[in-house]
Amino acid sequence: xxxxxxxxxxxxxxxxxxxxxxxxxxxxxxxxxxxxxxxxxxxxxxxxxxxxxxxxxxxxxxxxxxxxxxxxxxxxxxxxxxxxxxxxxxxxxxxxxxxxxxxxxxxxxxxxxxxxxxxxxxxxxxxxxxxxxxxxxxxxxxxxxxxxxxxxxxxxxxxxxxxxxxxxxxxxxxxxxxxxxxxxxxxxxxxxxxxxxxxxxxxxxxxxxxxxxxxxxxxxxxxxxxxxxxxxxxxxxxxxxxxxxxxxxxxxxxxxxxxxxxxxxxxxxxxxxxxxxxxxxxxxxxxxxxxxxxxxxxxxxxxxxxxxxxxxxxxxxxxxxxxxxxxxxxxxx
Amino acid sequence: xxxxxxxxxxxxxxxxxxxxxxxxxxxxxxxxxxxxxxxxxxxxxxxxxxxxxxxxxxxxxxxxxxxxxxxxxxxxxxxxxxxxxxxxxxxxxxxxxxxxxxxxxxxxxxxxxxxxxxxxxxxxxxxxxxxxxxxxxxxxxxxxxxxxxxxxxxxxxxxxxxxxxxxxxxxxxxxxxxxxxxxxxxxxxxxxxxxxxxxxxxxxxxxxxxxxxxxxxxxxxxxxxxxxxxxxxxxxxxxxxxxxxxxxxxxxxxxxxxxxxxxxxxxxxxxxxxxxxxxxxxxxxxxxxxxxxxxxxxxxxxxxxxxxxxxxxxxxxxxxxxxxxxxxxxxxxxxxxxxxxxxxxxxxxxxxxxxxxxxxxxxxxxxxxxxxxxxxxxx
Ligand SMILES: Cc1ncc(C[n+]2csc(CCOP(=O)(O)OP(=O)(O)O)c2C)c(N)n1
Ligand SMILES: [Mg+2]
Numbered sequence: 001x002x003x004x005x006x007x008x009x010x011x012x013x014x015x016x017x018x019x020x021x022x023x024x025x026x027x028x029x030x031x032x033x034x035x036x037x038x039x040x041x042x043x044x045x046x047x048x049x050x051x052x053x054x055x056x057x058x059x060x061x062x063x064x065x066x067x068x069x070x071x072x073x074x075x076x077x078x079x080x081x082x083x084x085x086x087x088x089x090x091x092x093x094x095x096x097x098x099x100x101x102x103x104x105x106x107x108x109x110x111x112x113x114x115x116x117x118x119x120x121x122x123x124x125x126x127x128x129x130x131x132x133x134x135x136x137x138x139x140x141x142x143x144x145x146x147x148x149x150x151x152x153x154x155x156x157x158x159x160x161x162x163x164x165x166x167x168x169x170x171x172x173x174x175x176x177x178x179x180x181x182x183x184x185x186x187x188x189x190x191x192x193x194x195x196x197x198x199x200x201x202x203x204x205x206x207x208x209x210x211x212x213x214x215x216x217x218x219x220x221x222x223x224x225x226x227x228x229x230x231x232x233x234x235x236x237x238x239x240x241x242x243x244x245x246x247x248x249x250x251x252x253x254x255x256x257x258x259x260x261x262x263x264x265x266x267x268x269x270x271x272x273x274x275x276x277x278x279x280x281x282x283x284x285x286x287x288x289x290x291x292x293x294x295x296x297x298x299x300x301x302x303x304x305x306x307x308x309x310x311x312x313x314x315x316x317x318x319x320x321x322x323x324x325x326x327x328x329x330x331x332x333x
Numbered sequence: 334x335x336x337x338x339x340x341x342x343x344x345x346x347x348x349x350x351x352x353x354x355x356x357x358x359x360x361x362x363x364x365x366x367x368x369x370x371x372x373x374x375x376x377x378x379x380x381x382x383x384x385x386x387x388x389x390x391x392x393x394x395x396x397x398x399x400x401x402x403x404x405x406x407x408x409x410x411x412x413x414x415x416x417x418x419x420x421x422x423x424x425x426x427x428x429x430x431x432x433x434x435x436x437x438x439x440x441x442x443x444x445x446x447x448x449x450x451x452x453x454x455x456x457x458x459x460x461x462x463x464x465x466x467x468x469x470x471x472x473x474x475x476x477x478x479x480x481x482x483x484x485x486x487x488x489x490x491x492x493x494x495x496x497x498x499x500x501x502x503x504x505x506x507x508x509x510x511x512x513x514x515x516x517x518x519x520x521x522x523x524x525x526x527x528x529x530x531x532x533x534x535x536x537x538x539x540x541x542x543x544x545x546x547x548x549x550x551x552x553x554x555x556x557x558x559x560x561x562x563x564x565x566x567x568x569x570x571x572x573x574x575x576x577x578x579x580x581x582x583x584x585x586x587x588x589x590x591x592x593x594x595x596x597x598x599x600x601x602x603x604x605x606x607x608x609x610x611x612x613x614x615x616x617x618x619x620x621x622x623x624x625x626x627x628x629x630x631x632x633x634x635x636x637x638x639x640x641x642x643x644x645x646x647x648x649x650x651x652x653x654x655x656x657x658x659x660x661x662x663x664x665x666x667x668x669x670x671x672x673x674x675x676x677x678x679x680x681x682x683x684x685x686x687x688x689x690x691x692x693x694x695x696x697x698x699x700x701x702x703x704x705x706x707x708x709x710x711x712x
Contacts (some may be wrong), residue, residue, distance in 0.1 A: 036525075041640065042567070042640065065533070065573060067537060093502075097502070133501075136501030136502055303706065309476075310482075311697060
């Protein structure tokens with residue numbers, strides 16, 4: 001891997017970019033370790049911890065029991081006392097098992113202690129539907145986390161961001177959740193070998209446009225870009241913003257775009273009701289109401305648990321076709 | 334990944350040590366290896382005899398135990414094949430190897446008794462009376478499935494049969510079983526509830542909380558730990574510092590019993606005592622069954638894995654619950670080889686019919702996506 005031909009751009013799948021992000025951090029930070037279920041000997045169920053145990057040993061790459069409260073507590077206690085833990089929560093759905101450690105301890109401790117405690121802990125977790133994994137292994141729960149003052153939440157949509165955001169998260173002296181996507185593991189692109197950061201709290205314009213602004217989260221960025229391609233064919237030029245960070249959210253980039261396009265559509269895979277899209281909608285209308293030529297619209301999952309049946313799961317997950325339809329509706333076409 | 338695998342192989346000795354010990358233990362105490370390892374200080378003590386009791390179960394019971402095990406085995410083999418052929422979406426955690434546990438426990442239950450299951454839940458449902466057609470339909474995501482295709486393998490359930498669901502959350506079941514036991518006690522009926530969970534799950538806080546409450550309230554509940562030596566790819570020695578999960582029973586204040594989970598009669602007897610105690614107001618028991626899954630954590634492949642040796646798998650297969658029980662049935666004159674083969678063939682036919690039924694069944698309609706999110710009066 002390290003001896004790839006020099007001049008050729010190096011292409012990595014999302015899964016290996018995650019691996020490189022963790023590896024980079026463990027090399028750079030002596031106080032870092034990674035702990036989670038089957039991360040060491042098995043290299044994680046997704047494979048993204050492959051080789052870490054060999055390189056860093058069992059002191060720093062740690063298999064834990066199936067005890068999410070314990071694992072998350074490990075992250076809180078160790079980070080508050082001088083370590084920089086990376087905690088692996090296999091599925092985001094398992095937040096339910098450890099939400100007290102996340103919500104009442106990790107997110108609040110610094111504030112409650114009057115700023116006397118610092119918690120440089122990073123949690124890697126996996127969200128998203130699409131694999132027939134049903135209601136308890138497919139959710140997108142980033143809004144749960146973004147609702148917690150003290151918590152940072154990022155959603156890398158591609159391999160480059162996955163590596164860079166893991167590095168940024170681990171250099172950050174706050175708790176950061178890096179919400180990965182299991183349907184994106186094989187998606188490849190050029191990823192630099194060196195260490196680099198992707199700033200937390202900054203959205204990025206993935207495609208310039210003039211007719212409408214799509215703000216998308218995580219894997220939905222790719223559905224939005226697909227939709228943008230399809231819309232080109234009917235003469236529409238939409239702008240696509242990859243939010244990248246959920247908390248803090250980069251309202252400024254979105255508002256700048258809307259001042260140009262005058263229309264907005266928010267796209268996320270999470271359930272629409274109570275999803276982050278509602279918050280973004282409110283922020284836009286607070287800051288750019290006078291620039292809007294149409295109501296702000298949302299494309300998100302219906303208000304139902306993720307269904308198992310492939311027939312229903314297909315309907316459940318927002319896609320490019322749904323985005324195209326909603327854009328046309330917004331533009332009254 | 335390749336590097337990780339190497340490391341896993343290097344870790345093996347510890348793994349096989351644990352399992353070998355279990356093997357030895359269960360082999361040494363042949364038919365009904367069973368011992369009370371821990372008694373609650375005040376909880377009533379089980380009168381545990383060594384070996385099978387004199388007054389054996391009826392032939393009908395023996396046949397029923399065998400039928401359960403064989404139905405599970407064939408269902409799981411077929412389901413695994415279908416998953417490999419891409420006919421079943423998602424992930425299947427198969428129960429092959431552990432059949433004696435579900436069968437021996439469920440033999441004592443009626444539809445009024447509740448169970449909670451795990452991600453490895455098909456076997457529990459089959460033993461509880463689950464039918465192949467709606468089970469396959471569920472695995473195929475069809476509207477004729479037990480959950481209208483909306484739950485799938487990891488959430489398969491049937492309230493009429495007293496099956497409170499497989500569970501995608503490790504450790505999700507025991508608190509629910511405890512709640513169902515509370516309900517039985519509250520209503521003053523004689524029904525019990527059984528919480529199945531794995532060795533891996535035994536490390537979840539939810540399991541400890543459920544066990545403590547069940548003991549505190551003396552609930553009619555049995556905690557059945559299916560110790561197959563692994564939680565996913567981690568051997569038991571890598572996830573807990575004890576060998577016998579039943580050791581924890583004394584900490585909860587309930588009796589702990591270990592039995593050979595590869596011997597259906599051993600499970601049948603140990604479970605019978607625990608369930609009897611629960612029914613008669615004696616409170617919960619932690620029953621640990623030493624068992625083994627022949628396949629990988631997900632899917633079929635059982636051999637050539639990095640985290641366990643083929644020799645270990647072979648050693649456990651030598652103790653196969655179905656093989657040894659069939660020999661015994663023949664010896665006892667309960668069933669002949671021919672009868673056993675005919676039964677197997679019949680189950681095979683039933684399976685194929687069920688698969689055709691399932692694949693011919695319609696998918697749920699788009700309208701069903703938003704159905705049953707809430708209870709709606711009169712709907
Ligand atoms: C709360 C939670 N944590 C982790 C997982 C992932 N997971 C699924 S099965 C499993 C192993 C369970 O081991 P055990 O309880 O021994 O059951 P077995 O698979 O051996 O039957 C794990 C870690 C999960 N589904 N739920
Ligand atoms: Mg296990």
